[in-house]
Amino acid sequence: MNNSALIIVTNLVKTFPMGKREFTALKDINLKFNQGEFAGIVGPSGSGKTTLLNIIGSLDIPSKGEAVVMGQSVSGLSPKKAADLRNHHLGFIFQTYNLLQVYTVYENVELPLLLRKMSAVERKKLVLQSLEWVGLMDKIKSRPAQLSGGECQRVSIARAMVKSPEIVLADEPTANLDAKNSHNILQMMEKLNRELNTTFIFATHDEKVIKYLRRKISLDDGKVVGDEIVKNK
Amino acid sequence: MLALKLAYRNLMGAKLRTWLNMIVLSFAFLIIIWNKGILNGWDQQARRDTIEWEIGGGQYWHENYDPYDPFTIEESHGQISDATQNAINQGDLTPILISQASIYPEGRIQTVSLRGIDPDQKLLVLPTANLDKDIDEIPAMIGERSAKNYKLNVGDYVTVRWRDVNGTFDAKEIQIVHIFKTNVSTLDNGVVWIPINQLQEIMQMEGEATILVSSQESGSIGSIVGWVFKDHYFLLTEIREMIEMKSIGGSIMFIILMSLSMLAIFDTQVLSIFRRQKEIGTHIALGMTQRQVVALFTIEGAMHSILAAILAAVYGAPLLYLQAVNGWTMPAGTDDWGMTIAETIYPAYSFGLVAGTTLLVLITTTIVSYIPSRRISKMKPTDAIRGKIQ
Structure with a gap:
């Protein structure tokens, strides 16, 4: 499936009601993402990055146009099908980590697998493998409140990667991290991208992230104003 | 099963909040069962004594x-x-x-x-x-x-x-x-x-x-x-009516206790949904449907009653057993009330009483948990993920 499009966005428009008027967040977006890409949607705040990522992640639907993810149009998906798509093919990494505070590191990473009704033995194997990737084997029993920001984001990456998704959507993953932790996290994601051929799509305006991208899609006021492949990466 | 497992994890993770709700609810359990047990014991003793002493087989x-x-x-x-x-x-x-x-x-x-x-x-x-x-x-x-x-x-x-x-x-x-x-x-x-x-x-x-x-x-x-x-039905009318009247009195206490417990659970649920929006959004992002999250929160609320029943059994069963064995001595002068009442009432706890009370509390708790949880189905997942108040 190398170089085949995992995501095809065609003439996508997203509007939100604002009082009696409508606000157009995304205007006629046309994009394709192939397997193994390490791409970023970059632009200032309010340019529509997160909205586009949410639609690709089947958490929202387009007002017009189409977003086809893993061969499925997100507009036509039932809640069940959309949930299945997220559970089986998509991993999410959030700016604020979104870890469940009452769960341990192990339980947080295990959660997506529980939703897949996997056996306990298989779950354990995958969770440990995932925590090993992100170097958190010694924090298995810790709770998020006992971890640093960088460690929390590593747990979040492990949770996104544990189910070996084809696509990982990362929304401002380094916004709450210092420079050193940001680089560590980005190096880790780049390594996972190379080793597992997972497609990573970032929504960011952080220069530290942009430096790592192999493809940079610039968004401004809801429009794609640039789409460039970064050489020598 | 998954919802049960996650609900149990969430409840255990919530620690103090869960314990407080469980303790209040377990009190309600115990008092309802104790009250009913006393009335049942009184009813049984009064009927038995009246039959043996006064009315025979009719x-x-x-x-x-x-x-x-x-x-x-x-x-x-x-x-x-x-x-x-x-x-x-x-x-x-x-x-x-x-x-x-x-x-x-x-x-x-x-x-x-x-x-x-x-x-x-x-x-x-x-x-x-x-x-x-x-x-x-x-x-x-x-x-x-x-x-x-x-x-x-x-x-x-x-x-x-x-x-x-x-x-x-x-x-x-x-x-x-x-x-x-x-x-x-x-x-x-x-x-x-x-x-x-x-x-x-x-x-x-x-x-x-x-x-x-x-x-x-x-x-x-x-x-x-x-x-x-x-026949017995006619001759025991007074006892029956008296027990029914006392049951109504007991029901009022039951309603007050249940209302307090349910208020605590309702409050917990409303607060949970308000405070845990990010968690709700995360569950959806990880692959749950909104309906599944509603079910998870409902089960979480309802599980309070199961845990409370277990807690009530742990500390309540010995207490109830002791009273069933030693009885409850009536205050002096009750034999002048003009009704059949023993000096010591031995509460009668039946399986039906315990199972019925547990079921009733479970159903009520589930309903009370479900009402605020329905709100989740109206949430926008994208806002929930960011913890944006909706």
Whole structure:
């Protein structure tokens, strides 16, 4: 499936009601993402990055146009099908980590697998493998409140990667991290991208992230104003 | 199963909040079960005592007999037929003759119900064998309440005055030969028991009776002309109504306790949904449908009742067991309330009571948990993920 499009966005428009008027967040977006890409949607705040990522992640639907993810149009998906798509093919990494505070590191990473009704033995194997990737084997029993920001984001990456998704959507993953932790996290994601051929799509305006991208899609006021492949990466 | 597992994890992770809800709810559980157990125990004891002491397997009342109309009591007696006498001889029935009389303990006039019963009867546990005394006076027995009220002791003599069947006043000495103790106050308060043959003789009502008590084994022995059979349902009406009335009182307490518990759970749920929006959004992002998240939160709320039931069992079962064994001693004076009540009530906890209460609490908790959880289905996942208040 190398170089085949995992995501095809065609003439996508997203509007939100604002009082009696409508606000157009995304205007006629046309994009394709192939397997193994390490791409970023970059632009200032309010340019529509997160909205586009949410639609690709089947958490929202387009007002017009189409977003086809893993061969499925997100507009036509039932809640069940959309949930299945997220559970089986998509991993999410959030700016604020979104870890469940009452769960341990192990339980947080295990959660997506529980939703897949996997056996306990298989779950354990995958969770440990995932925590090993992100170097958190010694924090298995810790709770998020006992971890640093960088460690929390590593747990979040492990949770996104544990189910070996084809696509990982990362929304401002380094916004709450210092420079050193940001680089560590980005190096880790780049390594996972190379080793597992997972497609990573970032929504960011952080220069530290942009430096790592192999493809940079610039968004401004809801429009794609640039789409460039970064050489020598 | 997954929802149960996650709900359990969330509850255990919430620690203090979960414990507080569980403790409040477990109190509610215990008090509801204890209250019902006491009422059940009282009901069972009262019924058993009333049957054993007073009504046997049912009673045939003379057609004119109305226990609530003292003016007709003198006309409420009838001749015992040969067929009925055969049943009496066989031990299926025992006759009681009731008349009104006055006694003069320490010179004070007291109106009493003079009741004649066969000293040899075995149908009731009333200790009538004590009346089998060969003395000049009429041997009589009274209950402890009457003995206390009239200041009479065993061996005391007291004058009794009555009007016979012809309306003529007559009087004679009776001797208190026995004072008995019973939980059935209607056999005690203002009642003087004497041998039936002596009452028939002084009233000039040879071979007559007011009530025929049937044995518990035989129950109704068919229709008897001039007599109306009253079954347990009728004769235990007062006890039933009293227990029902007490149950209503208990239900009010139950409603208050449940309301408090449910308010705590409702509050927890509303707060949870408000505070845990990010978690809700994360669950959806990880692959749950909104309906599944609603179910998860509902189960989480409802699980309080399961955990509370377990907690209540841990500390409540020994307490309830101890009380079931040792009973609950009634305060002094309750035997003067005019209803059948034992000195010590032994609560009766049935499986049905415990299972029914648990089920009721579980259903109520589930409903209370579901109502605020429905809000999740209206949330926008994209806002929930960011914890944006919706």
